[in-house]
Amino acid sequence: MKRLTVLATSVLLLACSPAPEPTASEQPSAVSVDSYSFNENYRSYLETLSGDDFAGRAPAGEGEAKTVALVEQKFSQWGIKPYNADTGSYQQPVPLVRMLPYQVSDMQFNHDDLAAFSYRNDMMAWSPRVQDGVELIDSPLVFAGYGIVAPEYGWNDYEGLDVAGKTVVVLVNDPGYDSGDSEVFNGKAMTYYGRWTYKFEEAARQGAAGVLVIHETGAAGYGWGVIAGGSPQRFDLARDNNNMDRSEIEGWITEASADRLFARLGEDYKSMRQRAQQADFKAIDLGTSMSLSVATKFDYLDSPNLIGYIEGAKYPDQHVIYMAHWDHMGVDPINPDDGIFNGAQDNASGTAGVMALAEFYASQPAPDRSVVFVLVTAEERGLLGSDWYADNPMLPLAKAVAGINMDVMNVYGPMRDMVVVGRGNSELEDYLQKYVEQQGRYLAAEPNPEVGSYYRSDHFNLAKRGVPMLYAKGGNDHIEFGVSYGQEKRAEYIRDAYHKPADEYDPNWDLRGVQQDLWLYYQVGHELAHGDAWPNWYEGNEFRAIRDASQSQRQ
Known part of the structure; x- marks a missing residue:
């Protein structure tokens, strides 16, 4: 093992305010890398x-x-010193629960003009709660824009909204993605508020019974097949509360499914996404309710983090x-x-x-x-x-x-x-x-x-x-x-x-x-x-x- 030796050369400094990338003629001259060897093992x-x-x-x-x-x-x-000094072990046990939603119903609506959304084709859904079965019956649907509460950006899609017992329908990504304006959130670069995981977390904090994220390939960064393909098996940490603080139902719907929901209001996905970008946006009642049931099998296992220190x-x-x-x-x-x-x-x-x-x-x-x-x-x-x-x-x-x-x-x-x-x-x-x-x-x-x-x-x-x-x-x-x-x-x-x-x-x-x-x-x-x-x-x-x-x- 030997330390790497490099030659110092000048380079364009690209710090917290990103500058344009160097052109080929501006890029620093390369150094020899034949002797690069931080650790030969x-x-x-x-x-x-x-x-x-x-x-x-x-x-x-x-x-x-x-x-x-x-x-x-x-x-x-x-x-390297072990994580557990008393036992000499490097292992930190991590309690996990493995959940398989083996039976998911289609998503039914209480209006005849709205056909059911089929599992995998029109929607994906599961329950994050560790229990045998979960059922939502006639849960009112509300469009909550991006589903974001971000005080540092002056943004609150849930302001004045009571979602107890309701299912919120929200957009993926954040307002900066749509505006392209670097002054709006972080422009095209996604903030955490744009991640679907955040949408689920915030909906639960607001007390929503269910939360459905509208999929769009560009805004999500991957196609519908990533969401609906493969095994629906999920893992989570085995928490003492069995995730009862989470919404009963989490899931996704396709862009086409969102169009069908919004059509009842004389709108479509594109127009509703534009409305959600406005500073004075207020959540919109979608005028219908949905019902859905999920049956889940689960078991428990442990797997360790490995931790050592100097x-x-x-x-x-x-x-x-x-x-x-x-x-x-x-x-x-x-x-x-x-x-x-x-x-x-x-x-x-x-x-x-x-x-x-x-x-x-x-x-x-x-x-x-x-x-x-x-x-x-x-x-x-x-x-x-x-x-x-x-x-x-x-x-x-x-x-x-x-x-x-x-x-x-x-x-x-x-x-x-x-x-x-x-x-x-x-x-x-x-x-x-x-x-x-x-x-x-x-x-x-x-x-x-x-x-x-x-x-x-x-x-x-x-x-x-x-x-x-x-x-x-x-x-x-x-x-x-x-x-x-x-x-x-x-x-x-x-x-x-x-x-x-x-x-x-x-x-x-x-x-x-x-x-x-x-x-x-x-x-x-x-x-x-x-x-x-x-x-x-x-x-x-x-x-x-x-x-x-x-x-x-x-x-």
């Missing part, structure tokens, strides 16, 4: 974790035991977090040819990255602040392991300096650009920028911020509790082959391998790009772990108020 960790014998690393599956054994053996070998020499409660999810999709029993979802890129690559960082940190002098390595479970089931950790952290989250998440690393070679997912969120980008500059690279925004990728990986569960989190990775501008090569590789992965058995380890992968990025993750974390700074979210970010509210706990 990375490849072996990646290959091992994504091997067929790890059976797709499903929670509570046979691959889980192998993953746990490997991580624990390596952490112990390197002298204790800070001066401030042990203050800590920097490195995070990745170790789980993937397991095995498809009906595929006799190749049913193993190896998850090499997603996310053996990130798990191996955390291991490589832990190994390197362990070889260095102890930092002033603690460094915590968190490998979470059940990301593929809804970011559940990270959600559990965020509610049950090893050290107080108010004293978490910052965190770095690794999910689907760059295996296609050294890149000139470093893509910041959710760019413009936090001061961590300022730390990253100077080290990117040292590599002769440039920061770039994600190409499709409107799909809300920042809210779709594990770092988000810590972010929404106030911890500044960085999610960045090598982009598409390959040092030797250019942008088109990188774009082709990414598109090929999404098309052929993402969440498919084809996501397998390839010995021909050029892992110099991973080594580039590991060096950056280390440098940012190292500076924070050896300093006294407390990075924050940028002004206007939806998580800044939470971070500011915990400031007294850091003094």
Whole structure:
């Protein structure tokens, strides 16, 4: 193992106010990457974790035991302290419940001019509550615009609205997506208020009996097949209240289904979406009620987060977090040819990255602040392991300096650009920028911020509790082959391998790009772990108020 040596070159600075990306002539000259080697053991960790014998690393599956054994053996070998000092265990048990809605009725309406919505074709629905059966009968439907309550943006779609016993119908994404105006929410870049998960959470807080999100491919970032295809099986954390604080019914309806609802008012989906963008929008009674029933089978299982740390020499409660999810999709029993979802890129690559960082940190002098390595479970089931950790952290989250998440690393070679997912969120980008500059690279925004990728990986569960989190990775501008090569590789992965058995380890992968990025993750974390700074979210970010509210706990 040896530290990476890079040459410092000048680069265009792209900070909290994104500037245009450099043109080819403006981009920094590339540096030699032949000697890039942050941790020479990375490849072996990646290959091992994504091997067929790890059976797709499903929670509570046979691959889980192998993953746990490997991580624990390596952490112990390197002298990484265990999560549970009393037992010497690196495991934090995460209680999960597996739910299968095995019988879902069509959605019936109490008006003869409105035909029933059929399951999977016109709508998808389930109950988040852990109980055998749920039934809504004649629940009045109300169009609640975007379903958003965002004080920092002066937005409240529920103002003056009583939704007890009612089902709210809401739009996906947020007003900024539709306006394209950077002064409205975050413009085209989705805020958390645009995520469908938020819509369900807010509807429950408002006391709605049901909530239906209208699907639109562009605004959602994926087609109806993603929602209606595949198994309806769902996972959640096994909470003491059995999720009885959630709405009884959650679900989606198609854009065409929304047109049918709105037609009774002489409107359509497009016109109602335009109405919802107006500052004086008020919720609209849709003049009909719906009935729906869901029968659910459920069982319980445990799966561990794997947590180790290096204790800070001066401030042990203050800590920097490195995070990745170790789980993937397991095995498809009906595929006799190749049913193993190896998850090499997603996310053996990130798990191996955390291991490589832990190994390197362990070889260095102890930092002033603690460094915590968190490998979470059940990301593929809804970011559940990270959600559990965020509610049950090893050290107080108010004293978490910052965190770095690794999910689907760059295996296609050294890149000139470093893509910041959710760019413009936090001061961590300022730390990253100077080290990117040292590599002769440039920061770039994600190409499709409107799909809300920042809210779709594990770092988000810590972010929404106030911890500044960085999610960045090598982009598409390959040092030797250019942008088109990188774009082709990414598109090929999404098309052929993402969440498919084809996501397998390839010995021909050029892992110099991973080594580039590991060096950056280390440098940012190292500076924070050896300093006294407390990075924050940028002004206007939806998580800044939470971070500011915990400031007294850091003094």
